Amino acid sequence: MDDTNTKVPNSPQASEEFEEKGNQANTSATEDQDERFNVDEAMDKTINWKCDFKLLPPLICLFMITFIDRTNIANAKIEGMTVDLRMKGNDYNTSLWILNIPYICLAVPSNMLMKKGFVKPSVYLSGIMFCWALCTIGLGCTKTFKGILACRFLMGVFESGFAPGCAYLISRYYKRRDFSIRYAVFFSAAVLAGAFGGFLAYAIELMDKVGGYAGWRWIFIIEGCITILGVGIALLCIPSYPEDSTFLKPEEKQYLLAMLKKDAGKSRPNHYSSLVIKECLLDPKILLGTLAYFGADNAASSIVSFQPTILKSLGYSNAQAQVHTIPVYIVAFCVLLICAYLSGRLGRRYIFLIFGAAIGIVGWSIELAQVKAVSARYFGMFAITASAYIQMPILVVWLSNNMGGNAKAAFATGFMIGFGNCGNLVSSNVFITDETPRFKTGFGTGLGLNILGVVASTTLELYCWMANRRRDAGKDNAKLDNSSEVLRDLGDLHPDFRYIL
Numbered sequence: 001m002d003d004t005n006t007k008v009p010n011s012p013q014a015s016e017e018f019e020e021k022g023n024q025a026n027t028s029a030t031e032d033q034d035e036r037f038n039v040d041e042a043m044d045k046t047i048n049w050k051c052d053f054k055l056l057p058p059l060i061c062l063f064m065i066t067f068i069d070r071t072n073i074a075n076a077k078i079e080g081m082t083v084d085l086r087m088k089g090n091d092y093n094t095s096l097w098i099l100n101i102p103y104i105c106l107a108v109p110s111n112m113l114m115k116k117g118f119v120k121p122s123v124y125l126s127g128i129m130f131c132w133a134l135c136t137i138g139l140g141c142t143k144t145f146k147g148i149l150a151c152r153f154l155m156g157v158f159e160s161g162f163a164p165g166c167a168y169l170i171s172r173y174y175k176r177r178d179f180s181i182r183y184a185v186f187f188s189a190a191v192l193a194g195a196f197g198g199f200l201a202y203a204i205e206l207m208d209k210v211g212g213y214a215g216w217r218w219i220f221i222i223e224g225c226i227t228i229l230g231v232g233i234a235l236l237c238i239p240s241y242p243e244d245s246t247f248l249k250p251e252e253k254q255y256l257l258a259m260l261k262k263d264a265g266k267s268r269p270n271h272y273s274s275l276v277i278k279e280c281l282l283d284p285k286i287l288l289g290t291l292a293y294f295g296a297d298n299a300a301s302s303i304v305s306f307q308p309t310i311l312k313s314l315g316y317s318n319a320q321a322q323v324h325t326i327p328v329y330i331v332a333f334c335v336l337l338i339c340a341y342l343s344g345r346l347g348r349r350y351i352f353l354i355f356g357a358a359i360g361i362v363g364w365s366i367e368l369a370q371v372k373a374v375s376a377r378y379f380g381m382f383a384i385t386a387s388a389y390i391q392m393p394i395l396v397v398w399l400s401n402n403m404g405g406n407a408k409a410a411f412a413t414g415f416m417i418g419f420g421n422c423g424n425l426v427s428s429n430v431f432i433t434d435e436t437p438r439f440k441t442g443f444g445t446g447l448g449l450n451i452l453g454v455v456a457s458t459t460l461e462l463y464c465w466m467a468n469r470r471r472d473a474g475k476d477n478a479k480l481d482n483s484s485e486v487l488r489d490l491g492d493l494h495p496d497f498r499y500i501l
Contacts, residue, residue, distance in 0.1 A: 051173045054247045058237035060189040065230045067193035069136045071304045075201035079216035096428035099156035107418025110161030115410040126234035132158035133227035140220030164414040175263040176401040184340025187393035195329035202322040275489045280411040288460040289399040290416045295453030297423030299388035306431045313437030332385040349398040350461040357454045360387030364447035401500045404491025464499035
């Protein structure tokens with residue numbers, strides 16, 4: 001292994017200060033280190049394996065719990081929640097979208113706060129997890145529809161930082177190409193949660209009237225208690241940032257930091273300056289990626305919130321509807337991992353996004369056409385679910401790959417997951433109760449947003465391809481005449497940066 005003489009900061013704050021002091025001398029030194037850095041394949045494999053076993057298992061477990069908590073209201077609905085609480089009309093839809101208001105607004109601030117490193121990631125993530133666990137239990141105890149709204153709103157406040165925070169933490173440990181399959185494995189927990197949630201709801205249904213509580217109340221109470229147990233996992237098992245990691249040997253930590261610096265390129269701002277903030281707000285890649293994510297998120301949230309209802313409208317009983325959701329998620333889980341693996345191996349993102357979108361168009365079209373065969377409608381559920389879960393993790397990875405520096409990556413992942421979650425707002429309002437079981441508005445909107453995602457992804461692909469061609473031709477080299485401070489903050493706008501397509 002080549003000695004890069006990379007200084008290892010002792011904390012996230014120290015890391016930020018280390019980057020902030022990047023004057024001309026330090027910038028030149030860093031570039032010299034990058035040029036001298038030699039890849040050690042054995043060390044690469046050792047570090048990746050250690051990160052895989054230390055970082056991913058606890059986050060996967062906790063994300064599964066998170067997703068179950070967000071989606072269990074769909075199972076509670078068909079078990080009698082709306083009847084017991086005298087919910088009328090589109091009250092159920094309101095209980096869905098109210099969670100997304102704080103979720104959308106707070107995702108970016110939460111990620112920026114987490115990046116500041118005031119507390120360890122384990123403390124931050126477990127803290128917000130404990131808070132929404134109490135809200136989940138509250139859903140099972142409330143006596144009124146207003147209580148449902150209050151608990152769901154507070155859940156959105158606390159859950160807003162979890163998924164983008166985990167995505168940012170994972171991105172801090174892997175090279176851009178290695179990040180793809182790791183984030184997909186993490187995100188696959190959401191798919192497994194859909195299957196497990198249906199099975200768990202089916203099992204908990206048998207507790208109806210136990211202790212004087214209806215079965216739907218036990219769904220919230222038991223799953224909220226499981227979340228509290230997850231808080232202990234978060235505190236004990238989630239590692240800190242690479243600079244402070246304790247599971248890596250000093251030489252492994254030094255190599256990892258040097259490798260990540262080399263992979264990021266010469267310009268990698270780890271702080272928020274006026275230039276970096278301007279880049280974040282005006283970057284068309286962030287806006288286009290979020291628009292594509294919005295279309296995929298609408299599909300995922302539609303399935304999560306209304307699949308049991310749709311299956312019940314096809315003639316299945318409550319128990320059959322719960323059980324029939326399980327194969328849908330299992331198939332989506334397998335397809336997601338296959339596509340993510342191939343995407344990482346080939347170093348390509350766009351072609352898999354288009355593949356996922358094409359499956360979605362087929363699924364939405366079947367549902368919108370109201371094909372009479374129940375088997376065909378059921379297949380449509382498979383297609384829509386697989387489509388959503390292929391696209392969402394690849395979009396997050398693609399955007400994160402093409403952000404220069406930790407500051408932009410933290411902003412971009414928070415922005416995409418937060419504002420892309422507007423798909424939940426749409427899905428919760430277009431599946432209108434009075435349209436049961438045809439749901440023409442919901443299925444038509446899903447198809448339209450799927451096509452919108454194709455347009456956004458294609459535009460993003462063309463933008464990145466043209467930028468790479470322009471830089472290969474040296475047309476952006478005039479930027480190299482700027483001062484070292486400006487060059488340091490250019491991030492992915494630096495002439496030496498190349499986008500992954």
